[in-house]
Amino acid sequence: MIQLFHVFKQYGAEAPALSDVSLEVRKGEFVFLTGPSGAGKSTLLKLIFCAEPASSGQILVFGRNVSRIRPSGIPYLRRNIGVVFQDFKLLPERTVAENVAFPLEVRGQHPREVRGKVTQALRAVGLDHRAAKFPPVLSGGEQQRAAVARALVADPALLLADEPTGNLDLDRTFEVMALLEGANARGTTVVVATHDRGLLARHKKRVIALEGGRVASDGDSVRRAAS
Amino acid sequence: MHRLVLLLRRAVDALRRGPFVTAVAVATIFVAVLLTGIFAAALGGAERLLSAWAGEVPVSVYLAPGADLEAARAAAERLAPGMRIEAVTPEEGLRRLRASLGDEASVLDGVGEGVLPAAVEARLPGMSLAQARETAARLRQVPGAAQVDFGATWLERLETLLRRGRRVGLVLLGLMTVATAVLVANTLRLAVYARRDEIEIMKFVGATDRYIGAPFLVEGVLQGLLGGALAVGALFGATSAFLPWLRAALPIAGRLSRADVLPGSLAWVLLAGGGALGLLASALSLGRFLRRV
Numbered sequence: 024m025i026q027l028f029h030v031f032k033q034y035g036a037e038a039p040a041l042s043d044v045s046l047e048v049r050k051g052e053f054v055f056l057t058g059p060s061g062a063g064k065s066t067l068l069k070l071i072f073c074a075e076p077a078s079s080g081q082i083l084v085f086g087r088n089v090s091r092i093r094p095s096g097i098p099y100l101r102r103n104i105g106v107v108f109q110d111f112k113l114l115p116e117r118t119v120a121e122n123v124a125f126p127l128e129v130r131g132q133h134p135r136e137v138r139g140k141v142t143q144a145l146r147a148v149g150l151d152h153r154a155a156k157f158p159p160v161l162s163g164g165e166q167q168r169a170a171v172a173r174a175l176v177a178d179p180a181l182l183l184a185d186e187p188t189g190n191l192d193l194d195r196t197f198e199v200m201a202l203l204e205g206a207n208a209r210g211t212t213v214v215v216a217t218h219d220r221g222l223l224a225r226h227k228k229r230v231i232a233l234e235g236g237r238v239a240s241d242g243d244s245v246r247r248a249a250s
Numbered sequence: 251m252h253r254l255v256l257l258l259r260r261a262v263d264a265l266r267r268g269p270f271v272t273a274v275a276v277a278t279i280f281v282a283v284l285l286t287g288i289f290a291a292a293l294g295g296a297e298r299l300l301s302a303w304a305g306e307v308p309v310s311v312y313l314a315p316g317a318d319l320e321a322a323r324a325a326a327e328r329l330a331p332g333m334r335i336e337a338v339t340p341e342e343g344l345r346r347l348r349a350s351l352g353d354e355a356s357v358l359d360g361v362g363e364g365v366l367p368a369a370v371e372a373r374l375p376g377m378s379l380a381q382a383r384e385t386a387a388r389l390r391q392v393p394g395a396a397q398v399d400f401g402a403t404w405l406e407r408l409e410t411l412l413r414r415g416r417r418v419g420l421v422l423l424g425l426m427t428v429a430t431a432v433l434v435a436n437t438l439r440l441a442v443y444a445r446r447d448e449i450e451i452m453k454f455v456g457a458t459d460r461y462i463g464a465p466f467l468v469e470g471v472l473q474g475l476l477g478g479a480l481a482v483g484a485l486f487g488a489t490s491a492f493l494p495w496l497r498a499a500l501p502i503a504g505r506l507s508r509a510d511v512l513p514g515s516l517a518w519v520l521l522a523g524g525g526a527l528g529l530l531a532s533a534l535s536l537g538r539f540l541r542r543v
Contacts, residue, residue: 072454074454125455126455
């Protein structure tokens with residue numbers, strides 16, 4: 024699903040954000056990407072998501088070398104990837120339903136079909152009764168569930184979540200993680216970037232630890248250390 | 251079909267959400283189209299006046315002393331069929347000159363009646379300058395013709411002036427189009443910037459640049475059409491108010507109608523120009539932003 028070979032990423036003259044990163048995430052896996060702030064977690068997700076190019080090295084997503092994808096082809100790659108952000112990135116002047124409908128609308132799906140899928144996605148995250156509300160009136164947990172619904176509504180093969188529980192209390196964290204695990208159970212490959220050691224301890228998943236832009240460990244060692 | 255409806259709805263929604271930017275863009279395009287329209291209308295009106303003047307001025311054939319006026323008149327009728335031909339005796343010529351001088355007619359006191367040459371005048375209301383020139387050339391064959399005159403010098407000077415005015419107008423139009431496009435583009439860039447979060451999220455969920463850009467372009471066209479329509483409306487109002495005044499001040503402008511100054515074709519061109527200006531400005535503002543996001 025995702026393969027990285029000797030990937031470097033450097034911003035200007037600063038120290039590399041990613042240095043010689045090689046890893047593989049297989050189809051259907053649930054992987055935690057962890058490390059302290061500045062370790063390169065978000066940068067790695069951005070490279071996978073084609074938000075930024077790698078300085079060197081090769082990245083294969085769905086078997087395609089992303090450095091060889093033309094800018095006009097990137098949107099089509101992204102349509103197979105759902106993304107969840109720590110700050111939710113919901114549009115405040117659009118209703119929850121309109122926000123969730125976004126990925127379907129950009130695919131040009133018929134409004135009737137969009138309505139059906141949005142209702143289904145909101146029901147899955149327990150927000151069907153909040154569909155007509157605007158994000159600012161929702162709690163943090165509700166907003167993140169709406170963001171998860173938006174990421175999953177188009178049934179992506181890959182879900183990337185960057186600190187999805189960073190702004191949530193423990194109960195809301197459980198809710199969101201349950202949604203991500205549910206998506207994974209239905210076949211979606213999930214990569215969650217987090218520095219929350221408690222989260223790693225609670226979920227028995229593969230953990231890739233980054234430190235100073237390098238892969239420090241890959242497996243369950245960090246989870247064990249956290250435990 | 252639903253994509254088109256969705257596109258229009260997104261564009262109209264965006265216009266509603268940013269009324270200030272919309273108003274500024276519409277106002278800028280309005281001023282640009284209005285200035286262009288005023289210039290084009292003034293030029294068109296001046297050309298019409300020139301034609302009217304040429305039509306009013308008779309082509310006069312002055313005869314050599316002793317020439318047969320009646321024979322000259324008959325020859326003129328043959329040479330310029332369809333035109334009103336009039337034989338003017340030296341006495342009639344002097345009377346007309348006195349009348350045209352009005353209060354200054356006394357300068358002619360003591361001038362003998364036979365001092366002016368006999369003449370044949372050819373008139374055709376609405377005759378163009380080219381027609382007058384052609385008629386004058388033909389009337390040179392009138393037996394006894396000494397000189398043919400139709401006020402060519404000043405009419406040609408006026409025509410040259412208008413030709414230059416047209417060239418300057420085209421250059422000004424080009425410069426103004428570029429300046430306005432840049433100005434409106436900067437205004438619309440504010441609109442694009444105000445919606446950068448929306449654009450960023452659209453990109454994250456897989457929207458193509460075309461999907462993101464299309465509503466902005468439609469918005470630009472709608473703003474341009476609105477600005478253009480307001481400018482055309484203002485021009486119609488201005489010509490309605492200005493023409494009666496011009497007709498009263500300038501007798502030659504008596505036949506000048508609103509259609510002469512602001513023909514329907516010019517109104518449509520201005521309207522379409524507004525739309526095109528909005529489209530160009532949107533494309534300029536969007537292109538750079540999308541490449542950056």
